[in-house]
Amino acid sequence: MVNMKNVIGIVNFHTSPELSPLTDSRPIGSTSFLGRYALVDFALSNFCNSGISNVGVLIKNHQRSILKHLGSMDSWVKNTKIGKMSVMINEDAISGKEANTDLNNIRANDWILYDTTASYVVIAPAHILASIDFRPILEEHIANHDKITLIATMIENPSKAYLGEEIIHTDKEGFVTDVEDNDGHVRKPSLCSMDAMIINRTILADMMHQYGPRNPLLDLKTLMYRAALEENYRVRVYEFKGYSRCFDSFKHYMDYSNELLDKETFDGLFHPDWPIYTLTHDTPPAIYGEDADVSNSFIANGSVIEGTVINSIISRNVKIAKGAVVKNSIIFSTSKIGEGAVVENALVDKYAIVTRSHNVCGKEDDPLYIGQGVIL
Amino acid sequence: MGIRIAAMILAGGKGTRLKALTRKTAKPAVSYGGKYRIIDFPLSNCANSGINHVGVLTQYESSELNSYIGDGKNWGLNGVDSITSVLTPHQTEEGSSWYRGTADAIYENLDWLDALDPEYVLILSGDHIYASTYDDMLAKHIASKAECTISVIEVPWEEASRFGILETDDHDNIIAFKEKPKNPTSNLASMGIYIFNYKTLRAELLADAKDENSDHDFGKNIIPSLLEQKKKMVAYTFKGYWKDVGTIASLHQANMDLLLSGDPEINLFTVQANHRIYTEDNHATPQYIGPNAKVKDCLINQGASIKGEVDHCVISSDVVVEEGAVVTNSVLMNGCHIYAGAKVTNAMVGPLAIVKEEEVIDGDPKDIALVTKTK
Numbered sequence: 001m002v003n004m005k006n007v008i009g010i011v012n013f014h015t016s017p018e019l020s021p022l023t024d025s026r027p028i029g030s031t032s033f034l035g036r037y038a039l040v041d042f043a044l045s046n047f048c049n050s051g052i053s054n055v056g057v058l059i060k061n062h063q064r065s066i067l068k069h070l071g072s073m074d075s076w077v078k079n080t081k082i083g084k085m086s087v088m089i090n091e092d093a094i095s096g097k098e099a100n101t102d103l104n105n106i107r108a109n110d111w112i113l114y115d116t117t118a119s120y121v122v123i124a125p126a127h128i129l130a131s132i133d134f135r136p137i138l139e140e141h142i143a144n145h146d147k148i149t150l151i152a153t154m155i156e157n158p159s160k161a162y163l164g165e166e167i168i169h170t171d172k173e174g175f176v177t178d179v180e181d182n183d184g185h186v187r188k189p190s191l192c193s194m195d196a197m198i199i200n201r202t203i204l205a206d207m208m209h210q211y212g213p214r215n216p217l218l219d220l221k222t223l224m225y226r227a228a229l230e231e232n233y234r235v236r237v238y239e240f241k242g243y244s245r246c247f248d249s250f251k252h253y254m255d256y257s258n259e260l261l262d263k264e265t266f267d268g269l270f271h272p273d274w275p276i277y278t279l280t281h282d283t284p285p286a287i288y289g290e291d292a293d294v295s296n297s298f299i300a301n302g303s304v305i306e307g308t309v310i311n312s313i314i315s316r317n318v319k320i321a322k323g324a325v326v327k328n329s330i331i332f333s334t335s336k337i338g339e340g341a342v343v344e345n346a347l348v349d350k351y352a353i354v355t356r357s358h359n360v361c362g363k364e365d366d367p368l369y370i371g372q373g374v375i376l
Numbered sequence: 377m378g379i380r381i382a383a384m385i386l387a388g389g390k391g392t393r394l395k396a397l398t399r400k401t402a403k404p405a406v407s408y409g410g411k412y413r414i415i416d417f418p419l420s421n422c423a424n425s426g427i428n429h430v431g432v433l434t435q436y437e438s439s440e441l442n443s444y445i446g447d448g449k450n451w452g453l454n455g456v457d458s459i460t461s462v463l464t465p466h467q468t469e470e471g472s473s474w475y476r477g478t479a480d481a482i483y484e485n486l487d488w489l490d491a492l493d494p495e496y497v498l499i500l501s502g503d504h505i506y507a508s509t510y511d512d513m514l515a516k517h518i519a520s521k522a523e524c525t526i527s528v529i530e531v532p533w534e535e536a537s538r539f540g541i542l543e544t545d546d547h548d549n550i551i552a553f554k555e556k557p558k559n560p561t562s563n564l565a566s567m568g569i570y571i572f573n574y575k576t577l578r579a580e581l582l583a584d585a586k587d588e589n590s591d592h593d594f595g596k597n598i599i600p601s602l603l604e605q606k607k608k609m610v611a612y613t614f615k616g617y618w619k620d621v622g623t624i625a626s627l628h629q630a631n632m633d634l635l636l637s638g639d640p641e642i643n644l645f646t647v648q649a650n651h652r653i654y655t656e657d658n659h660a661t662p663q664y665i666g667p668n669a670k671v672k673d674c675l676i677n678q679g680a681s682i683k684g685e686v687d688h689c690v691i692s693s694d695v696v697v698e699e700g701a702v703v704t705n706s707v708l709m710n711g712c713h714i715y716a717g718a719k720v721t722n723a724m725v726g727p728l729a730i731v732k733e734e735e736v737i738d739g740d741p742k743d744i745a746l747v748t749k750t751k
Contacts, residue, residue: 036662036678261664270661280657284644285410285677285691289636294671298662301411301678304645306636309665 002138004051008118008201009134011043014060014102015195015221016127017164019250021369022347026065028247029126032332032350034257035300035315037278038069039247040126044076044085045276050134052122053083056112058105063089071279086112101219106204107212113205121204123220125195129256130244131274137238138198147203148224148235150176151196153244159184162192163248166225168237176228176235194240197224203233243268254347254367257313257330261296283316291322300333307337315350324354328364332372346370378493381514381571383427384485385418386478387502388435393623396748397726402434404502405441406627407709407727409634409644410677410692412655413444414621415502419451420653422500425509428458429492432502433481435474438464444656451654463488477592483581489574497577499570499594505630506618507642507651513612514571516548522610523576524602526550527569529614539565540595542611550609553599564611567618570594576607617641628724628744631690631707637673644675660693668699677710684714692727701731705741712747723747 016028023031029040047055055076059066067087077083088109093100106112113121120141122134132151141149155162162182167190169178182192211223228235243265245256260266270276283302288294293308302317307324315333320326323340330347337343338356345362349372354360358376362368370376387404397406404415415432422430430453434441441462447453448460463485465474475481482489482499489497496517498510517525528542536557543552543562553566580598584590590597602609617639621627633639640646644653660679665671670685679693684701692710697703700716706723714720715733722739726748731737739745 034662266661266664275659276661277659282652282654282657284653285675286663287634287636287645288671288674288676290673292671292673294665295669296667297665299665299676300662302645304636305671313662 002135002142004053004135006118007052007054007120007122007134007138008112008116009047009050009052009055010058010106010112010121010123011040011047011055011126012058012102012123012195012220013040013066013126014058014100014105014219015125016060017248019247019253021371022250022253022349025372026062027060027126028253030062030065030069031253032315033129034260035298035313035333037276039129040066040069041076041276041278042129042131043124043126045274046124046130046132046134047122048076048078048083048277049274050122050132051078052134053077053079054116054118055083055085056109057085057087058102059087059089060100060102060105061094063087069279075279076277088112099217101217103208103212103218103220103223104216106220107208110205110208113201116201119201121199121201123197123199127247128194128196128244129247129269130194130240130242131269131271131276132196132240132242132244133274134198137240140238141198141236144236146198146236147200147233148227149198149238150224150228150235151194151198151240152191152237153194153240154189155192156189158182158186158190158192161248161252162246165195165246165248166193166221167191168193170237174237176225176237179225179229191237191239192246193221194244194246195221197235199224207233250347250369251365251367254330258311258328261298261311261313281316286314289322302333307339321356329367349374352376378495379429380494381427381496381498382429382431382489382492382494382574383418383422383498383500383510384482384489385415385422385430385432385500385502386481386568387415387432387441388438388475388481389503390436394621394627395624395746397624397627397724397746398437399748400437400440402437402441405437405444406503406621407692408505408621408627409631410675410690412653414505415441415445416451416653416655417505417507418500418502419445419448419453420655421506421508421510421651422498423451423453423654424650424652425511425514427498427510428453428455429494430460431463431485431488432460433463433475433485435465435481438462450656459492461488477590477597478594479581479584479590479598480592482577483585483592486578486581489578494574497572497574499568499572501568501620504567504569504618504620505642506614506616507644507653508614508616509650510569510571513569513614516610516612517571520548520610521608522571523573523607524599524609525571525612526599526609527567527614528564528611529567529618531563531565533560533563536560536563536565540568540599542566544611548611548613550603550611553595553603555595564613566595566599567614568594568620569614570599576602624724624744624746625742628707631675632688632705634675634690635673635688637688658693666699669697684716706739720747721745 073085090105090108227233286303289306321339340357346368453460666683683699698716717734723745
């Protein structure tokens with residue numbers, strides 16, 4: 001059994017891809033998901049459920065959106081005295097004085113590494129969706145006396161998933177021997193990095209101070225791979241075998257949301273003994289009118305459904321008026337779909353209003369995006 | 377210096393007429409509205425009134441209720457200069473006893489109140505459903521220089537004999553009070569909500585405790601005694617939705633009142649803002665409505681999975697309604713499971729209860745069927 005007090009967790013927002021236009025004003029990690037969550041809830045809940053109570057959040061930009069979601073930051077800690085969450089922002093990088101990399105952010109906030117006696121640091125991204133128990137991975141890491149463990153997963157066809165992450169080659173013992181960018185050229189089953197790692201705290205501190213000042217553009221990932229390939233740090237790969245999705249495009253955001261309407265897929269992500277925590281909003285249960293017609297959909301609390309909703313995800317405080325039809329779509333919180341309006345293959349962002357009898361239709365393979373606060 | 381006002385919520389009642397629903401649960405902890413427990417209403421009302429010092433007096437099946445209330449976090453009553461205390465019967469130098477009545481419950485906790493030294497004390501019931509603040513009532517209490525203000529509601533004349541009825545003069549001064557009068561001369565019913573000047577209340581409770589013939593009850597003893605002493609007592613007329621859910625039928629009706637087809641005065645979507653009701657949040661996944669489901673005129677909480685037909689229902693978290701099941705005019709409490717082909721009409725299905733495949737529960741709108749978890 002690993003003593004989890006000996007572990008700190010870091011959620012890394014720096015490595016999240018931009019999924020324009022969805023992430024123009026927020027990172028994907030604090031973007032609404034399944035009507036109830038933000039994507040980062042999964043990383044934070046994984047830490048909490050794994051017993052990691054000291055967590056840092058590396059923020060790259062859009063801190064308003066992230067801080068709003070984190071709230072008083074006690075939604076993901078068990079003991080509110082022992083558990084703590086710290087926000088890490090690199091102010092110099094935001095004012096442009098240095099590169100806004102995760103490594104520079106950790107260097108600017110390096111107390112997180114020194115103000116602790118923890119031996120291990122678990123770093124997880126905000127843009128990869130999975131329910132991961134870090135405890136067995138830590139156990140292996142410790143038993144093997146490894147310095148760095150990279151978490152990866154087997155992807156059937158990397159030209160269609162995990163784009164922007166790395167394809168990892170290993171030797172028989174599972175150590176990284178080669179790394180290539182997954183830019184879509186590989187079509188055969190390959191191990192792809194989940195952008196999550198376990199690293200010994202002193203190793204991270206040493207590496208950071210050794211290489212950081214030499215190259216101000218260096219990021220954590222590059223440093224880790226360089227260590228693996230050039231410096232003989234030996235990075236072992238742990239293969240995660242559960243359900244996981246890397247949010248690498250707007251289309252995939254839609255697909256990965258919608259596929260969870262399938263019960264079997266849903267059960268792959270949500271386990272009864274692995275609750276996903278999120279911020280509470282004190283909204284009443286969803287209410288349905290006499291003429292509501294809803295099928296195969298997720299509906300969040302606080303919604304008023306008087307129209308038709310098919311194969312869709314409806315977030316908090318959304319109003320679907322009588323005669324409105326929402327099909328194959330995702331509606332973000334506090335938006336309104338007016339009487340007789342039709343929304344199909346679309347994502348309607350927060351606070352948007354689709355007025356009476358308006359049609360908003362995208363294509364199945366090219367969903368339409370309606371921006372925050374847009375009135376149509 | 378003491379505080380301005382403290383609230384004492386009486387939450388020790390058993391609620392015998394709720395039958396099996398309150399066999400293991402105190403009435404204020406009974407599930408309501410798909411997401412709430414009844415006591416969320418007075419607690420949220422306190423929070424929304426800026427009353428940050430709240431004592432909750434529990435007794436019957438108190439452990440579930442006590443842990444639910446905790447430090448008041450769910451209602452934000454755990455902030456700076458705030459306190460939420462669960463006050464159960466306790467041992468003292470004089471010995472120990474269960475609360476002998478509503479007034480005795482407060483008397484036994486005078487130490488708690490003395491430590492706060494409030495100017496006013498608000499006495500509430502933990503099992504009433506209404507979304508409001510006490511701001512206007514307190515303002516009236518202060519403006520009229522009353523020693524006690526009683527919140528009243530106008531009830532239909534034919535029902536007046538079921539309530540404690542107040543008579544008032546033209547200035548809302550209370551001139552008479554009668555518990556369940558046979559021939560009521562007024563239709564102003566006491567809601568069991570009182571504001572007292574603490575000094576007045578304290579003196580009266582000390583006197584009442586010494587009276588061996590007293591039932592130690594606010595309605596039966598304290599209010600009549602204060603009237604007899606010609607203390608200035610004022611009625612505050614409450615407008616809006618208020619329900620004391622005593623029976624399965626009235627709890628069922630109070631749930632149905634929340635629907636869009638129900639009573640707009642208690643619609644949780646319109647009582648937002650200053651009257652918002654807070655409750656414990658669970659970590660359930662979003663509610664899922666299946667491909668062949670039919671959902672009409674319902675209130676459904678997160679974590680529910682509806683694959684059958686539901687019409688005119690209030691449905692809590694983690695409820696499962698399987699494909700082919702038909703549920704009409706019913707309340708499904710948290711975690712209950714309605715299996716395929718079952719038919720549930722005019723019913724209240726309790727927490728974790730099971731309605732088996734093809735089983736038929738056929739209640740009457742006037743005689744709601746109750747299904748509870750069997751061991």
